[in-house]
Amino acid sequence: MISAYYFGAISLILIGLYAVLVKKNILKILIGLSIMETGVNLLLISIGYVSGRSAPILSEGIGPLQAVDPIPQALVLTAIVIGVATTAMALSVAIILYEKYGTLNIEEIRRLRG
């Protein structure tokens, strides 16, 4: 049986993918991308988990044998920042598109371009 964390992460990725495939509004597509990114981060973090162990901060009482894997957490720290950066870029493109075309519907934007 698959773990609840893996299941949740896969579900988030798939919900985001569904939004990207089906939705017409650019903002909804961006929300879908953000949800997908959250799912990927949750998946990475849950792969690094070791049952019964604590956070990898080696203060007193927590030695190297009582800590979880630090590498996925470092990776996710990077991934979150990159996600924020790409979302900010995409949102400013959405602002420009609305100013230029007066709509955020991708099909109408395609039609206006001709």
Place this chain on the structure above:
Amino acid sequence: MMLKRILAIFMILIIGFWLAKGLSGIPFGADKMLVGKYYLEHVKDQTGAINAVTAVVVNYRGFDTLGEVTVLFIASTGVAALLWRKRRERTAKMEGSVVLTTGSKLLFPFIMIFGMYIFIHGHLTPGGGFPGGATIATAFLLMYLAFIVYEIPHKGFEVTEGLAGMSYVLVGLIGLVIGGYFLFDWIWQTWKLGTIGKLISGGFIPVIYTIIGIKVATELSGIVDNMLKEEVKE
């Protein structure tokens, strides 16, 4: 329309099945550490930090962080380039209530201090430069949302951002001169400054995280500033 949704759901279920099938080979909660074990065992004597995550981010895999900072810098520049206008002004019309404005003024220094606390103690507690910088940017966002005339000092912010980025590379270059490779931890490896677990420890992690915190704070505030302003129609 309906057909498209059904097709999408069908395809997504197939993708989900294959993802789950692949992941079922990776047991949840089992010890899968290879390199992670080495990092956990050597993090204290090699970097002087007790937070293994920030030690990996800044010290062992410093190039990742440099790339990450570059990505954030490019995003901030890109947002500024996309939303560039000759005359830009805030278009908010309503001033917030007295409770909101007074409360934000009161909260602003506390959020700033807490953000600085997070990035200065990156080697001891959870957090580091990026969460701390984002917290400080939240303080500026609060001021932007509470006041209609609030404006960050642009010139100063942009110069600070550039200087912070340059000093990160400079710290790495000093390591290149002293230790032989870029981003070599010269403060810990050559001087062994401070005791492990106290504030003065962790080699160059607090130094670099302070730089990153300032950079992230100014960048995110700049992005917020660019997005809140609109062109003035004459």
